[in-house]
Amino acid sequence: xxxxxxxxxxxxxxxxxxxxxxxxxxxxxxxxxxxxxxxxxxxxxxxxxxxxxxxxxxxxxxxxxxxxxxxxxxxxxxxxxxxxxxxxxxxxxxxxxxxxxxxxxxxxxxxxxxxxxxxxxxxxxxxxxxxxxxxxxxxxxxxxxxxxxxxxxxxxxxxxxxxxxxxxxxxxxxxxxxxxxxxxxxxxxxxxxxxxxxxxxxxxxxxxxxxxxxxxxxxxxxxxxxxxxxxxxxxxxxxxxxxxxxxxxxxxxxxxxxxxxxxxxxxxxxxxxxxxxxxxxxxxxxxxxxxxxxxxxxxxxxxxxxxxxxxxxxxxxxxxxxxxxxxxxxxxxxxxxxxxxxxxxxxxxxxxxxxxxxxxxxxxxxxxxxxxxxxxxxxxxxxxxxxxxxxxxxxxxxxxxxxx
Amino acid sequence: xxxxxxxxxxxxxxxxxxxxxxxxxxxxxxxxxxxxxxxxxxxxxxxxxxxxxxxxxxxxxxxxxxxxxxxxxxxxxxxxxxxxxxxxxxxxxxxxxxxxxxxxxxxxxxxxxxxxxxxxxxxxxxxxxxxxxxxxxxxxxxxxxxxxxxxxxxxxxxxxxxxxxxxxxxxxxxxxxxxxxxxxxxxxxxxxxxxxxxxxxxxxxxxxxxxxxxxxxxxxxxxxxxxxxxxxxxxxxxxxxxxxxxxxxxxxxxxxxxxxxxxxxxxxxxxxxxxxxxxxxxxxxxxxxxxxxxxxxxxxxxxxxxxxxxxxxxxxxxxxxxxxxxxxxxxxxxxxxxxxxxxxxxxxxxxxxxxxxxxxxxxxxxxxxxxxxxxxxxxxxxxxxxxxxxxxxxxxxxxxxxxx
Ligand SMILES: Nc1ncnc2c1ncn2[C@@H]1O[C@H](COP(=O)(O)OP(=O)(O)OP(=O)(O)O)[C@@H](O)[C@H]1O
Ligand SMILES: Nc1ncnc2c1ncn2[C@@H]1O[C@H](COP(=O)(O)OP(=O)(O)OP(=O)(O)O)[C@@H](O)[C@H]1O
Ligand SMILES: [Mg+2]
Ligand SMILES: [Mg+2]
Numbered sequence: 001x002x003x004x005x006x007x008x009x010x011x012x013x014x015x016x017x018x019x020x021x022x023x024x025x026x027x028x029x030x031x032x033x034x035x036x037x038x039x040x041x042x043x044x045x046x047x048x049x050x051x052x053x054x055x056x057x058x059x060x061x062x063x064x065x066x067x068x069x070x071x072x073x074x075x076x077x078x079x080x081x082x083x084x085x086x087x088x089x090x091x092x093x094x095x096x097x098x099x100x101x102x103x104x105x106x107x108x109x110x111x112x113x114x115x116x117x118x119x120x121x122x123x124x125x126x127x128x129x130x131x132x133x134x135x136x137x138x139x140x141x142x143x144x145x146x147x148x149x150x151x152x153x154x155x156x157x158x159x160x161x162x163x164x165x166x167x168x169x170x171x172x173x174x175x176x177x178x179x180x181x182x183x184x185x186x187x188x189x190x191x192x193x194x195x196x197x198x199x200x201x202x203x204x205x206x207x208x209x210x211x212x213x214x215x216x217x218x219x220x221x222x223x224x225x226x227x228x229x230x231x232x233x234x235x236x237x238x239x240x241x242x243x244x245x246x247x248x249x250x251x252x253x254x255x256x257x258x259x260x261x262x263x264x265x266x267x268x269x270x271x272x273x274x275x276x277x278x279x280x281x282x283x284x285x286x287x288x289x290x291x292x293x294x295x296x297x298x299x300x301x302x303x304x305x306x307x308x309x310x311x312x313x314x315x316x317x318x319x320x321x322x323x324x325x326x327x328x329x330x331x332x333x334x335x336x337x338x339x340x341x342x343x344x345x346x347x348x349x350x351x352x353x354x355x356x357x358x359x360x361x362x363x364x365x366x367x368x369x370x371x372x373x374x375x376x377x378x379x380x381x382x383x384x385x386x387x388x389x390x391x392x393x394x395x396x397x398x399x400x401x402x403x404x
Numbered sequence: 405x406x407x408x409x410x411x412x413x414x415x416x417x418x419x420x421x422x423x424x425x426x427x428x429x430x431x432x433x434x435x436x437x438x439x440x441x442x443x444x445x446x447x448x449x450x451x452x453x454x455x456x457x458x459x460x461x462x463x464x465x466x467x468x469x470x471x472x473x474x475x476x477x478x479x480x481x482x483x484x485x486x487x488x489x490x491x492x493x494x495x496x497x498x499x500x501x502x503x504x505x506x507x508x509x510x511x512x513x514x515x516x517x518x519x520x521x522x523x524x525x526x527x528x529x530x531x532x533x534x535x536x537x538x539x540x541x542x543x544x545x546x547x548x549x550x551x552x553x554x555x556x557x558x559x560x561x562x563x564x565x566x567x568x569x570x571x572x573x574x575x576x577x578x579x580x581x582x583x584x585x586x587x588x589x590x591x592x593x594x595x596x597x598x599x600x601x602x603x604x605x606x607x608x609x610x611x612x613x614x615x616x617x618x619x620x621x622x623x624x625x626x627x628x629x630x631x632x633x634x635x636x637x638x639x640x641x642x643x644x645x646x647x648x649x650x651x652x653x654x655x656x657x658x659x660x661x662x663x664x665x666x667x668x669x670x671x672x673x674x675x676x677x678x679x680x681x682x683x684x685x686x687x688x689x690x691x692x693x694x695x696x697x698x699x700x701x702x703x704x705x706x707x708x709x710x711x712x713x714x715x716x717x718x719x720x721x722x723x724x725x726x727x728x729x730x731x732x733x734x735x736x737x738x739x740x741x742x743x744x745x746x747x748x749x750x751x752x753x754x755x756x757x758x759x760x761x762x763x764x765x766x767x768x769x770x771x772x773x774x775x776x777x778x779x780x781x782x783x784x785x786x787x788x789x790x791x792x793x794x795x796x797x798x799x800x801x802x803x804x805x806x807x808x
Pocket of ligand 3: 066067068083147148150
């Protein structure tokens, strides 16, 4: 995949994720388990959760070249790929690393190995229009790509889908790390359903990159007009004053039709590939940050629970003491914060915590396990910062959206 | 001025205007005068009214290159022109054909030879910031150019002007045939006052052309970003869904800084010059149409008044008859329409007409002058259509705004 220089994603992503998994499993999860962190806050993380790859979502009118774009990035077609001038892709396809095969939507949605169980909420008629296509290619070691059915103009087409297209786009947009919004320079058409889809992306503006595809199909001057018209319309639809980053190019391997902007398009294509290649790195940084946040929560949690445990009498009056502790929980938080030099902002909401705590027998929790705590402090103080500093600190980590 | 091919405006404009003046003076005005058309509808046209040249208005931030653009078009500086990196042009300048000189605003506003008497309404502090600069150059045989002071950011600057800048822009926009809205590719900045100025152009969208100037000062990719950002912002400010026509170029004679878009910019510049060169032609067509409309009104007017005149008794009961005619004016309109095969839509508003007619003694009007009427019919049936058909019917007459 050396052919497209920047497209080769940074090799460190998998290594860093492996490091993160091992830190979590050996130093953080034991403390979470000892004090039932999952019951109070959020489920324990699986290796699949931590290693989940950055997701790239493609959105655009039919025939804009979404599936061809995927082929360009992968340097081959994914299993079940259809490319053609008519509306072709009729389903959502999650393209992932693995042996070459197609997993139908219903099977994919029940597999706990795959991050798609939540899709069952969109119903059987959606699942019959969803599939996972796996194949083995370097790019997929670092990202998951979501190809989607083309957006069609006209209300009738929309109703025939049998599921809520906009809601599905919203679900994927929420989880995606980058959203590529494709337009066709050769046939610019911003339908009402496309506008609704753009509306569904609201709140994720910083993830969106606009791609003006098939740019070589028109002359330089026509391209200017189309690009201007697109920006004019987008400015009206998208509420933010910040201009979206646009890449103008022709994402397939055919020779260009018009050559007057050849250099420009090449430079733009390379920029988009570079942008994509920063995804794993940025996703890794974001994940480390999330784990750091979670670990601090888990530590505070363990200190609270073990502090309460220490107050419990050995045999009699346990229930009375539990009620007393819960009633005075804010006071106990003060004491813990003072004793361990923590800021009150790191503490959970006392009322929600009281409700949860009431469901346990406090005396059943272990006392403070100093060794476990030491491991967590090590993760926070040494291991996680080291993982971060292993990155060469390039500007790639800075969100690129406003660099124009 | 052959150097800029398309810039040389069509030579026929003056000839056509001369033809129009002569048709009006010899065949139409006599009828208008005989039946006091001016008292009922609008003043008689002067040769200056008919021959008034198409007006091009320049609007933009300071230092965007407005005055340099004028120099580029004229191929020389106009008297009193200032060009420089600081805010330079401090006044509105009407650049017209004539011997090389400057006419200060107060003098210009009292000259009935010039179309600026209405500017007195903006007050003395405005007139001290207005001037006419005349010089002799081919382009000015066909157009008048209005150079304007640059728009400045900041409320303070706005207040210091001492006159209502936006209202003045509005006045010129109303009269202009083309409005060039200039932006600087090198320093894009859409200030609040600029937005207000764009607001003042509302309703004249079809006259507006956007010029992205100094386009060679940045690389091709940067130019794309700037252009996109401009369209994004303009789309938010301008209400119409139709995209404004944009010309990207560098309107001076210096060699380009960046050469990666040289061909494109050249083509764009040429397109703008072509667009400008269609102005006289389009203005001439519009004027002929206006005169046709006016002549039909004048004919109907003459038929009404002379018809009423014919009903008047020779000596007694004139006043009674006049009242009767006025009261039954709608009925008389019916009769006239039937007799001369006219449609009722060509008739004036009866109530306004009654009011005016009441101020005259109908018996003082001449009876229908068949010779005058024949002249008007000749103008409508032969002379004016001939003037129109003298144009080679190119698409230049079609408004170019939506041809992208
Ligand atoms: N860069 C390009 N330049 C010109 N034509 C292209 C380009 N990319 C794709 N095409 C052509 O456009 C057509 C549509 O391509 P493709 O099937 O990839 O679009 P799509 O967006 O996936 O459509 P659908 O939404 O129907 O799945 C095909 O005929 C393809 O060969
Ligand atoms: N096409 C161009 N490329 C680069 N620089 C330019 C170009 N046109 C003009 N300039 C430079 O920009 C500066 C401002 O030009 P000019 O005075 O014509 O602007 P202006 O819009 O008339 O400003 P003002 O509103 O202050 O009158 C000058 O230094 C001029 O030489
Ligand atoms: Mg497809
Ligand atoms: Mg100036």
